[in-house]
Amino acid sequence: MMTVYGTVGHGEPVRWAELKPEEFLRRLAERPVAYLPMGMVEPHGHAAAFGLDMIKAEYLCDEAAARFGGIVAPPQAYHIHETGFHSVWLEEVVGEVNPRLGGLPPDVVMRSLLFQLRVCVNAGFRAVIVVSGQNGAQGDLRLVAEEFMKLVPVPVVVRSDPELVRGTFPGDHAGRYELSQLLHIRPELVDMSRLDRVNSDPLGRFAQNPDAHEATAEYGEQIIEAQIAQIRGLADEAGLGTADLPTLSFDDVEPAWAAVERQRPSWVSYGSVSG
Ligand SMILES: [Zn+2]
Numbered sequence: 001m002m003t004v005y006g007t008v009g010h011g012e013p014v015r016w017a018e019l020k021p022e023e024f025l026r027r028l029a030e031r032p033v034a035y036l037p038m039g040m041v042e043p044h045g046h047a048a049a050f051g052l053d054m055i056k057a058e059y060l061c062d063e064a065a066a067r068f069g070g071i072v073a074p075p076q077a078y079h080i081h082e083t084g085f086h087s088v089w090l091e092e093v094v095g096e097v098n099p100r101l102g103g104l105p106p107d108v109v110m111r112s113l114l115f116q117l118r119v120c121v122n123a124g125f126r127a128v129i130v131v132s133g134q135n136g137a138q139g140d141l142r143l144v145a146e147e148f149m150k151l152v153p154v155p156v157v158v159r160s161d162p163e164l165v166r167g168t169f170p171g172d173h174a175g176r177y178e179l180s181q182l183l184h185i186r187p188e189l190v191d192m193s194r195l196d197r198v199n200s201d202p203l204g205r206f207a208q209n210p211d212a213h214e215a216t217a218e219y220g221e222q223i224i225e226a227q228i229a230q231i232r233g234l235a236d237e238a239g240l241g242t243a244d245l246p247t248l249s250f251d252d253v254e255p256a257w258a259a260v261e262r263q264r265p266s267w268v269s270y271g272s273v274s275g
Pocket of ligand 1: 054133134
């Protein structure tokens with residue numbers, strides 16, 4: 001069976017951006033859950049598109065909304081990078097070449113997420129499931145969610161996509177795991193014949209994992225389906241927050257940001273780790 005990208009069976013969009021008011025309000029009344037995809041452009045080797053992380057996060061959110069109800073919030077398409085352990089990683093797997101990377105400082109992304117949560121609650125959502133296609137900084141995203149929830153009685157769940165299948169499918173970067181995911185979702189964005197360029201191309205390895213040759217669409221489907229099932233469980237488990245809530249102003253949310261800021265030294269992506 002062919003899956004129609006981002007729509008339910010009869011062709012109704014599930015993305016907030018693609019919904020008209022009538023359908024938005026109906027979907028919201030049926031299940032006031034927002035799925036918020038996060039990703040970025042970054043090197044994924046020679047065979048795969050830069051946007052792998054964003055593409056899979058949007059796909060997981062689209063499918064969850066289409067199958068289980070809810071609406072996909074506008075994505076956050078730039079992500080935390082170039083600080084903390086990420087800078088070490090970049091040096092290791094990309095080296096001196098231009099990574100063509102969509103990185104932002106952690107505080108910019110964290111603060112954006114906080115106010116995106118405000119947007120979701122003000123729009124009427126009573127649970128938010130954040131799915132990050134980029135793995136690594138989700139501890140910082142969860143910190144934002146925790147501080148937000150101290151102010152606003154609406155559950156917010158944050159998971160990176162490898163976390164959704166931890167213990168079942170080992171995650172990686174631009175290797176068997178990630179290329180399989182993309183081969184399943186958007187096969188036209190993968191060209192497996194380019195994998196061996198790591199040895200001859202001026203870009204070098206470009207963050208490609210050595211086991212990328214083992215990627216298959218079938219394995220990708222297993223991963224993705226397990227992740228969608230896990231998102232369903234998380235949304236069911238999270239439940240829904242208080243129905244009647246006042247509209248939150250920017251100022252209403254600032255105390256949560258102040259609390260996040262106070263914990264800056266313990267942020268996962270804080271500072272520039274060396275070595
Ligand atoms: Zn990735």
